[in-house]
Amino acid sequence: MENVLILKGNILYSENKDTIVCKANSYLVSKDGVVAGVFEKLPAEYAACPVTDYGDKLILPGMVDMHIHAPQFSFRGNGMDLELLPWLNTYTFPEEAKFENLDYAKKAYGYFADRMKKSATTRAVIFATRHREATLLLMDLMEQTGLDTFIGKINMDRESIPELMDKGPLDSAYSTFGWINEAMKRFKLSKPILTPRFIPSCSDALMNELNEIQRTYHIPVQSHLSENPGEVAWVSELCPWSKFYGDAYDHFGLFGSEGKTVMAHCIFSGEDEIALMKKNGVFVAHCPASNMNLSSGIAPIRRYLDENMNVGIGSDVAGGESESMFRAIVQTIQVSKMYWRYIDETKKPLTFDEAFYLATLGGGQFFGKVGSFKEGYAMDAVVIDDSIYPSPIDMTIKQRIERAVYLSTDINGIVGKFVNGSKVL
Amino acid sequence: MENVLILKGNILYSENKDTIVCKANSYLVSKDGVVAGVFEKLPAEYAACPVTDYGDKLILPGMVDMHIHAPQFSFRGNGMDLELLPWLNTYTFPEEAKFENLDYAKKAYGYFADRMKKSATTRAVIFATRHREATLLLMDLMEQTGLDTFIGKINMDRESIPELMDKGPLDSAYSTFGWINEAMKRFKLSKPILTPRFIPSCSDALMNELNEIQRTYHIPVQSHLSENPGEVAWVSELCPWSKFYGDAYDHFGLFGSEGKTVMAHCIFSGEDEIALMKKNGVFVAHCPASNMNLSSGIAPIRRYLDENMNVGIGSDVAGGESESMFRAIVQTIQVSKMYWRYIDETKKPLTFDEAFYLATLGGGQFFGKVGSFKEGYAMDAVVIDDSIYPSPIDMTIKQRIERAVYLSTDINGIVGKFVNGSKVL
Numbered sequence: 150m151e152n153v154l155i156l157k158g159n160i161l162y163s164e165n166k167d168t169i170v171c172k173a174n175s176y177l178v179s180k181d182g183v184v185a186g187v188f189e190k191l192p193a194e195y196a197a198c199p200v201t202d203y204g205d206k207l208i209l210p211g212m213v214d215m216h217i218h219a220p221q222f223s224f225r226g227n228g229m230d231l232e233l234l235p236w237l238n239t240y241t242f243p244e245e246a247k248f249e250n251l252d253y254a255k256k257a258y259g260y261f262a263d264r265m266k267k268s269a270t271t272r273a274v275i276f277a278t279r280h281r282e283a284t285l286l287l288m289d290l291m292e293q294t295g296l297d298t299f300i301g302k303i304n305m306d307r308e309s310i311p312e313l314m315d316k317g318p319l320d321s322a323y324s325t326f327g328w329i330n331e332a333m334k335r336f337k338l339s340k341p342i343l344t345p346r347f348i349p350s351c352s353d354a355l356m357n358e359l360n361e362i363q364r365t366y367h368i369p370v371q372s373h374l375s376e377n378p379g380e381v382a383w384v385s386e387l388c389p390w391s392k393f394y395g396d397a398y399d400h401f402g403l404f405g406s407e408g409k410t411v412m413a414h415c416i417f418s419g420e421d422e423i424a425l426m427k428k429n430g431v432f433v434a435h436c437p438a439s440n441m442n443l444s445s446g447i448a449p450i451r452r453y454l455d456e457n458m459n460v461g462i463g464s465d466v467a468g469g470e471s472e473s474m475f476r477a478i479v480q481t482i483q484v485s486k487m488y489w490r491y492i493d494e495t496k497k498p499l500t501f502d503e504a505f506y507l508a509t510l511g512g513g514q515f516f517g518k519v520g521s522f523k524e525g526y527a528m529d530a531v532v533i534d535d536s537i538y539p540s541p542i543d544m545t546i547k548q549r550i551e552r553a554v555y556l557s558t559d560i561n562g563i564v565g566k567f568v569n570g571s572k573v574l
Numbered sequence: 575m576e577n578v579l580i581l582k583g584n585i586l587y588s589e590n591k592d593t594i595v596c597k598a599n600s601y602l603v604s605k606d607g608v609v610a611g612v613f614e615k616l617p618a619e620y621a622a623c624p625v626t627d628y629g630d631k632l633i634l635p636g637m638v639d640m641h642i643h644a645p646q647f648s649f650r651g652n653g654m655d656l657e658l659l660p661w662l663n664t665y666t667f668p669e670e671a672k673f674e675n676l677d678y679a680k681k682a683y684g685y686f687a688d689r690m691k692k693s694a695t696t697r698a699v700i701f702a703t704r705h706r707e708a709t710l711l712l713m714d715l716m717e718q719t720g721l722d723t724f725i726g727k728i729n730m731d732r733e734s735i736p737e738l739m740d741k742g743p744l745d746s747a748y749s750t751f752g753w754i755n756e757a758m759k760r761f762k763l764s765k766p767i768l769t770p771r772f773i774p775s776c777s778d779a780l781m782n783e784l785n786e787i788q789r790t791y792h793i794p795v796q797s798h799l800s801e802n803p804g805e806v807a808w809v810s811e812l813c814p815w816s817k818f819y820g821d822a823y824d825h826f827g828l829f830g831s832e833g834k835t836v837m838a839h840c841i842f843s844g845e846d847e848i849a850l851m852k853k854n855g856v857f858v859a860h861c862p863a864s865n866m867n868l869s870s871g872i873a874p875i876r877r878y879l880d881e882n883m884n885v886g887i888g889s890d891v892a893g894g895e896s897e898s899m900f901r902a903i904v905q906t907i908q909v910s911k912m913y914w915r916y917i918d919e920t921k922k923p924l925t926f927d928e929a930f931y932l933a934t935l936g937g938g939q940f941f942g943k944v945g946s947f948k949e950g951y952a953m954d955a956v957v958i959d960d961s962i963y964p965s966p967i968d969m970t971i972k973q974r975i976e977r978a979v980y981l982s983t984d985i986n987g988i989v990g991k992f993v994n995g996s997k998v999l
Contacts, residue, residue: 442908447916483867541681
């Protein structure tokens with residue numbers, strides 16, 4: 150049989166948001182990059198197919214990073230002493246301005262792509278900078294890693310330093326048109342996504358143009374929402390006509406009404422904003438590390454989950470210190486416990502199963518049938534060797550993955566990776 | 575010159591709680607295990623001494639872990655779904671009961687000691703179990719690592735399962751006497767510390783006996799304090815005569831009045847308790863990971879620091895998921911930001927310099943002149959190779975250590991370690 154991939158090992162995946170399925174010593178079978186099933190005994194029809202035997206290792210769906218800034222990777226773990234708006238002006242904008250220089254971009258994005266390849270992440274929704282050539286370079290490098298990603302050239306035409314702003318809304322839109330055409334022609338795995346940086350960076354005229362582009366190309370949208378109290382107040386100053394932050398996107402059709410949309414953070418979303426996100430199916434990219442590091446706050450993820458909203462997890466490098474989605478899972482659980490203790494005792498902490506779901510199937514749905522090993526899902530898998538953590542306790546598969554996630558916050562132990570059925574590591 | 579050790583590299587250490595001193599390409603000189611100074615040029619008197627050149631690597635004081643449970647290392651990263659009291663009964667007590675079996679203890683403590691040796695930690699204040707032989711075994715294994723530690727055989731004579739309790743206060747005290755005598759005879763680096771588990775585990779009669787032991791041997795004390803609201807309420811039920819939790823220790827002379835004392839957590843300490851801790855010089859072991867994982871809360875470390883109390887950081891494995899003190903530094907900063915946002919906006923977040931101080935010099939003072947490279951301090955050093963994190967940015971030494979701490983939450987990059995001037999890694 151052609152295009153059949155069979156992995157053997159201890160397999161686990163989210164069946165739904167409450168349940169991780171664990172199958173010890175089983176077979177994960179896929180055809181043409183799509184999961185055919187998980188079997189304790191290999192079905193007869195596959196008897197002639199080669200099996201990659203990972204022995205006692207753990208095989209899980211690849212992590213889906215719903216929010217990460219590639220150009221900020223260079224200064225991750227630095228500059229954690231400011232809140233969002235001064236942090237952008239002090240550390241982020243000056244660094245992003247460097248990506249005008251393609252040599253610099255090549256070096257920086259090369260390190261980023263190399264690390265993403267070795268990580269547990271198989272899918273990511275990525276911010277680049279406003280620079281067209283550097284963004285195409287990033288898309289090229291990411292294409293070569295084998296990861297399946299959305300990558301966005303940022304639009305900015307106000308409220309920043311000149312080097313980081315497009316020369317007005319038309320220049321910004323025109324450059325975006327050209328970039329999308331080029332990207333669609335050149336790349337298969339690196340897909341363009343519309344990326345107005347956030348409302349403060351985009352004039353009304355620019356937002357109108359981006360809506361036009363969306364209607365032409367039907368590509369998804371990513372941005373930031375209700376991350377910091379100062380930012381929320383600023384948006385209402387800049388868009389006095391808006392009813393709330395999300396309304397400033399929705400007014401231009403860029404809030405899920407006309408295409409798939411993901412908004413990072415959503416910490417300070419009010420009732421009207423939440424209602425509109427639900428109505429429009431907007432995805433929330435929960436970024437707990439960044440929300441701690443920039444002193445932003447804790448998003449009400451228990452509520453979002455209980456109300457069946459679309460939620461995934463983002464590493465948000467470099468607001469977040471690390472691209473490790475395992476670390477982001479742990480932080481998701483940890484901040485939910487502080488939310489319960491200090492903000493609302495009716496919102497019980499997230500379980501490990503729920504946070505694991507968010508990092509795989511929760512965010513995966515932004516990409517389609519992604520983030521699980523249920524039949525029909527994309528064959529995105531990561532193989533973990535947890536023998537680097539010896540213990541005298543005889544652990545279950547479930548305990549082992551929980552431990553690996555809590556401890557493996559680096560690339561240690563990640564020994565195999567597949568995306569759409571292709572081996573990338 | 576004999577007993578001189580000279581390390582060359584990029585050297586940094588806390589001068590005080592606000593300031594990290596960075597000296598690029600310099601010499602760290604020690605004699606007989608004690609720092610003689612940090613020099614940009616090697617003084618003539620040492621010209622004939624061999625220099626260990628670490629090139630562009632970072633040399634910093636070893637980390638001081640003020641609170642870690644060795645027997646819980648086996649299940650770190652598991653069982654994070656309960657608050658303190660049910661967590662103890664469900665996961666911790668049954669696991670600790672296994673240390674009656676010396677074969678099991680040998681295996682479990684072997685893994686623990688091996689990991690501690692490879693970590694950035696040079697000093698630690700450690701809980702064992704109530705078992706005398708297993709505790710001596712742990713002390714032996716830790717002695718072999720070269721780390722300088724306090725290790726405590728736990729006392730418990732009430733409110734637990736029979737397998738984990740001593741047979742009454744006299745049995746508990748007698749066994750502790752024997753253990754201390756044996757430990758003092760056999761070990762140099764592994765020093766005994768009195769360890770009443772916490773008030774709920776120790777009868778008044780037992781506490782009286784421990785005070786007697788303290789007066790005989792003048793060894794320090796470690797325990798837990800005001801970690802969880804349910805625990806605090808339970809203590810006031812068990813000791814109706816006590817004015818507050820800390821008073822239940824102080825009543826028996828086990829709260830700093832008669833010897834050096836460290837208390838883990840101190841999240842819910844009231845004004846009287848804080849006043850007594852200040853008066854008696856009680857050390858706070860701040861354990862942010864554990865305090866998140868067990869949904870306990872966030873300790874007011876900004877206040878403790880500003881009021882010049884003795885404060886250090888503990889990994890608190892297995893309430894904390896990892897023995898990495900770098901991770902604990904990051905979590906200390908992160909929870910302080912959530913404290914500022916949600917609990918008290920007058921308590922500004924901890925800076926990197928402050929958290930680094932806590933993990934070195936802050937806790938180090940429990941051991942004496944430890945945790946800095948100022949003249950006269952113990953020569954405890956760790957060498958970090960941060961070239962595993964390539965970046966196009968030309969970083970300062972200070973930025974590099976901040977990044978290494980934020981990213982190196984595993985043993986990656988730890989390439990050298992010295993304790994009291996002896997090379998242990």
